[in-house]
Amino acid sequence: MKTKIFFIIASLLLPFGMKLAASEPYSLSFYLEYRKLAEGERKISATAKYKPDRFWEVIQGMKVEFYYLNEEGDEVLLADGITDEKGTASILIDPEYPLYRNEEGLIEFVARTEETEKYELAEEWLSIRDIYLEMKLIEDGDERTIELHAEVLDENGELVPLSDEDIYFSVPRMFSKLPLGEETLEDGFCSITFPANIVGNAEREVTILAEIFEHYEFGTVQASKVSTWGKLGSPHLIEHPSRELWTPVAPLWMIITLIVLLVGVWGHYIYAIVQLVLIRKAGTRFEREQQV
């Protein structure tokens, strides 16, 4: 019997054990994203995916090394990162960190994964032209304007006004960005009126964000400022709240159902306890009769 049970378990486990068998390493989908944050830090993110079956799946826990190219064209290690549950590894570069710009004024980055038994080596290059965004908040009576100045570093290393690029203005909220509008740069300048109905925090503070999105040459570049232009939010007070799942008072059907169920069940319990009392009384009576 023991042998039979052993064989049954072994045969059940066999197909799963076959998963461990070695196979060809997967080639990867590997891409880089560049983001220049409002504080001037540069964030480079590398995402690795592979396709075991019909769908791409992210790779978690993979080491990625990030480099930049120096004036000799050699790779200089910036840092390494481990991919998270989204398959992305990121590094932050300090604004003061000296990065070499080539003769075209571009900063060149390289990211590379490790070659393993499961995955092939993957490598990606990124050339970025540095731009600078500066936001100004102008208040004139009731009129509030956000001004944005944009300059780009040309091949001679000089700052020149940037034109014909779209700037997206928004206010970051808890789950997403609340769009304020979109403007195009003209001679390094654009502006937008701040709406009067944006709710701020208790100090009326609102963070305003201006961005160039995923540009082929600049990547994503942000500028932001905290204004005190927000409206004070008022608590949503309702004198007689309706009966909903999310209001303090429950829907009637729910209260009725609960009461009916509880009365039904506890009614039976009380009945059972009363019966026990009656059983005891009947016992007392029986004992008295026996004594007589």
Place this chain on the structure above:
Amino acid sequence: MDINNTLTIDGAIKEFAPQIEKTSPLGWSWITFLSVLVLFGFYGLYTQIAEGHIVTGMRDNVVWGIYIVNFIFFMGVSYAGALISGTLHLFRSEWRKPVIRMAEWITIISLLIGPLYILLCIGRLDKLHNIALFGRIQSPITWDVIAISTDIVGCIIFLYMALLRDFAHLRDYPELKVPKWKKKLYYYFALKYHDTPEQRKKLNRTVDIMAAMVIAIAIIVYSVLAWIFSVTLQPGWHSTIFGPYFVIAAVYSGTAVLIVSMYLFRKVYKLEHVITELHFKNMGIILLVLGAFFGYFTFSEYLTKWYGSQKNDELLISILFDKYYWEFVISNYIGVLLPLIIIGIPKFRTIKSITFTSLVVILALWLNRYLIVVPTLESPYLPIQDSRSAWVDYGGTWVEWSLTLGGIAGFLLLFTLASKLVPIVQLSALVKKDKSEENRKSE
């Protein structure tokens, strides 16, 4: 020899009295061993209270861990005990008699142990009373608190009524060599029951009603527990079949626990002539049917999620088949297929193989609950910014395992002590018309 329905009540007490009259050195060792494990659990509890929940593996993302898994497991076992004892009682199954008391004890003891794990999850126990003061009835957590307390009361009443006749028999048996406090306890708990026609009628009718009640409550309560998960939009939890799935899984695991209990008590108290192969085969068949249902629900649950191809469902399934690969295989493949093969093929259907299968089912169903709770919390819809991997990935700490071990030991200890209080087999159900008892009454 099958003694069912062949003993007088005096004969039955004489047969089973040694269980409650004395404890062997091995029995004392067993009780001491379990007590040490319970104390180890208490040490874990002291550490948790002294140092806070940081000593557990629970963090920002995975806010529920092994404690909740144990809670669901023990509650499941208890509902299974209630369903099995209630159903077998209502169907008047003759073969049920030697095992029904075990099912009833399993219900009560699990109900006492299970909810303690919820308390272990709560960081501010001093605020617990606020559930009663400010609980909103729209919240499934409130339903659960109401449902569990209702269930505990119902099961205690049902168990007490089932024990009443035996208390009376033990009270009336003069040769029983038990301490005075136990005799007093039998006297008070027997409620002056003398099996008069009036008392018998009242008791039978009330036990029938309570049997029906505990079945209904068990289904409702375990469904409520399932709804705590399924009314949320979390991947892996938001499912319409979670209620019945939980109920089936509960009865499945509880049946397995009952079979293992039958095996152990049969061995320890030498009850081979009372709990026969027939009982194991019948319970085995119940386990087989429940296993098939459990497999069907599991397959249906994951198939629809996989075909739906929603981003988070896919992420969850990929975690299940990667990080939790072996747990998933043991829980949802071996836990389903092993009973189908071993109990399904008559040739393999023996007491030992059925018990072994039950042990595997217990492990599989504990892992099933772990896979329901933890991987989902490890793949949230909303990523928490700057989350460290240690905050996202969950692993139980020694404190959580010590309390788990303490809970299991507590369950076994209470079960052992319960078998020392009244015979583990329902005396009154084993006997036919008891002439000596009748004579005593008529004297």
